Amino acid sequence: MRVRALVLAMVLGVLVAGCGGSGGDGGGGQSDGGETGGAKAASPFTGEDVAAGPVLAVKVDNAPQARPQVGLGDADIVYAEQVEAGLSRFLAVFSGTLPDEVGPVRSARQSDLELLRQFGTPALAYSGVQSALQPELDDARLIQLTPGMAPEAYERHDDRDAPHNLFGKPKELLAAAPDASDAADIGFRFGDAPASGGADTTEEKVSFPAAEFGFSWSAQDKHWKVSLDGDNTDLAPATVVVQHVTISQSEFHDSSGAFTPFTQTTGEGAATVLRDGKKYEGRWSRPDADSGTTFTTPDGEPLRFATGQVWVVLAEA
Template sequence: MADLVLGRASHGCRRAPAHLKSTRSHEFHERSVLVRRAQLTTALLAVTSLLLVGCGGGDDPSSDKQKPASQEVAPSEEVVSTWPLTGLEAAGGEDVAKPHPVLVTKIDNTYASSPQLGLGQADMVVEELVEGGLTRLAAFFYSSLPEKVGPVRSMRASDIGIVSPVDASVVTSGAAAPTIKRINGAGITFYPEGSQGLYRDTSRSAPYNVFADLTKVAQAAEQDPARPDDYLPWGTEEDFPGGQKATKIAASFGGGHTTNWTYDGQHYNNENSYAAEGDHFPADTVLVLRVQVGDAGYRDPAGNPVPETKLIGQGQAMVFHGGKLVRGTWSKSDLDAPIKLSTKAGDLTVPAGRTWLELVPAQNGNVTFTKR
């Protein structure tokens, strides 16, 4: 399938403060406050101890022989740091606030893309509808950056609602002019072909030969020491309610493409993936959101109307985890807002882990599963 006309706009600017959320997640804020308080207390006690030593009574000869009273500093409360795109605890005290933004890489999802590279290092993947009934992947990278990921393809207007909640930057081959205008209007930074870290693999055929070294893209990105917000409402295995058994999943995007999953007792395996051997995305959870899809207002070079996923509002949600299905509702108040999940019993969380989101059209898409 022919790709869209490449947009050669500038990389754009990081989102203006007006577009950023005023606070990070409440839980992460509380942990940060605890750390700062503990550090401040330790520093004050250390200063006090030095003052006592330096200002001991000089008139009393015996004061030189006296040892300052010991200061017992209570150990700071253990702080658990988690990754924003998985909810998993960072190992070995690793800093979960990377200096680079979340890098969302647009990856082709047709037979021509085989083999896809880099999916095995993604924190999260979103599958979205594009023209011709096919799908494209938005692979989220933050905790780990692969040196070769792709084939990298073009952006869509649908990506605005997908990447905005974590103020992500998009790695892309380009985009059609109407898409670039909307992406720039939303304040989203993107790195098209020609940017540092993007290159053509001469062993492959165009347009399926654009790849990215995300370590180099990150070096060129504006440095941001802040931890992104949690993309999903993360929870624990114990929080996840018992659901009906569901070990095989078929997510149909409306007649053009169906993604099939099988639960093997640990992960969900994508049965019709184009990923390279050993480089598949190990999904702990498959989250299906039934979404409204409209017309983006232009056609691709082949004459196909370009669809636009409306990741805003609310709809049905299906959470597949541990070989079980829990049904609920998703909601998202605006493009920048995080996704919220709920059931009739209250808020619903996603067990921490690596999640694959299927944005299935509510109009003509379908999701089936079996209990085997």
Template sequence: MLKRWIAVSAAAMLLVSGCSKEKAEEPAKQEPEKAEEATKGVSAEKELPFQYPLTGFGSETEVDGRAVAVMINNHPKARPQSGLNQADVVYEMLAEGDVTRFLAIFQSERPEMIGPVRSSRDYYIELAKGYDSLYIAHGYSPEAKELLDQGYVDNLNGMQYDGTLFKRESFRKAPHNSYISYDNVLKGAKEKNYAMENEPRSLEFLSEEEIKTIQGEKADSAMISYLDNELFNVIYEYDAGLEKYKRYSNGELTADYKSGEPALLDNIFIAEADHQVVDSAGRRDINLTSGGKGYLLQKGKVTEVQWENIDGRILPVLNGQQAGLVPGKTWINIVPSNPGLEQTVSFEAEN
């Protein structure tokens, strides 16, 4: 199916929503068996007494620990990234021009290496605050710097810790080579006396019985075209054997740089929001408060929903109620709703 997506233009696809170059380094080839290895023990997980708040997965021991939200570079020269596959929740949004960036939120797992870390934007800071996260970035827009200087969120920034908490890796060139380890996140938090004990509020998750009754149109794959720039095309493919989604950027599997383990996802949420360009650098203001139309992909089906900002989190709403998530990892794509921005979201079902 992936080859079919690549072979045709977005205009020729089944258009569900019209909500609207630089050459990349060739990423390391990924081993197919990594997907199967990454899911061992997940589907057969026994009922456990505790639960991770952002994945809904069970735990034998009591769960605690503050969420950590990291700005991760998505420029083609920054791929494949490190640590993305271990994030509980990832937001993907336009940062400037037609370039997207990730906000990766970690709580249930602690990656050895995270990055490349990139600069902050004010709307990413707002999302990080919704999870009471310690916010990690390297650099900032003027609006973001103002918020950070005010102490709006607890944060560590590579502009102050370049070469100490943040390391420059030799296998990448600046500005695509800033990385941080989870140990250094905790070290920095201790230096700044940030509390790291309390876990975030839990997301809403479906029970096993509710998962069996998920409704929607069959959709084995989805494609998002950001401003008609194929370098940032996103494809999600549902693997019925794994019962999870795999993600591709410009045709390349999203997987960890070192381990090759793919990001295996249980919920894909696409939300349309108003975007406005605010300066000559192409930076944007994104309306994350008004709500709007969205699409929720779960278990190979897609449902048209609404989105709302609920206590700082962009979440799906169906029939006036917050839609439950399948336990697991969640990726959220915020896409422009403005007319004329050539934004497309398309779905395809196998025969």
């Protein structure tokens, strides 16, 4: 009897073990190439095995006086957006690794509100907005974190001139936003590159009317080295996405009369994905503001990203 009981227990153990793991995709950001492992799930933003936490988005300056920026290298995703006079700013999204500081922090724009809807209810750190736009932020599904709302989470650096000297402290920022959504599927997929369709590429440039982004592939480091307006930086994403979007004039303008462009991130269009020293042409799709953004090959298959930080340059179609 004891032998029969022992054999039965062993059989049951094997059956339970065989049923314990699902082989399916299982949701957003999963690595199709077997890159997940251990007790931590793959981040839906980077595909890395990290404990993804609540989502913090920070509006970061990209004027020459703002460089070098602080904390951008620890962001999961960096969006490059066009602002007034053809200049650019970043929207940096954090959920896994939090730097001690990030910035310089600058003001939000109308385009940020649509872009951030796919992140649930994220926290947004920004320096302020013009009064005409404030009602839209108040109605948006996000947690506002300005210096006036979370003064303990910001500080100004004496070695830089205002307004390029405001820096946020991510841990303190998230402490002031306990209801911020955790990182979840926004449509990104990670894993092996497409078997065909990629062109060898070591250099790529993307231009706004008054800004330029350069990406140089480093075979040694397996990352893209970033230059801003021709100046080299220490920034090194694993994947760069050039998402071709509609950019139009919004109703808002700055004190000089320059109108703010509105970058539409819903709909569909062409996309270029840089990974592993190759360039892949594809498509992006986001049916509505509550949906994530998917990237596919011309054949409609998922256009998977390399594991690591993702840059998305929102370039005019």
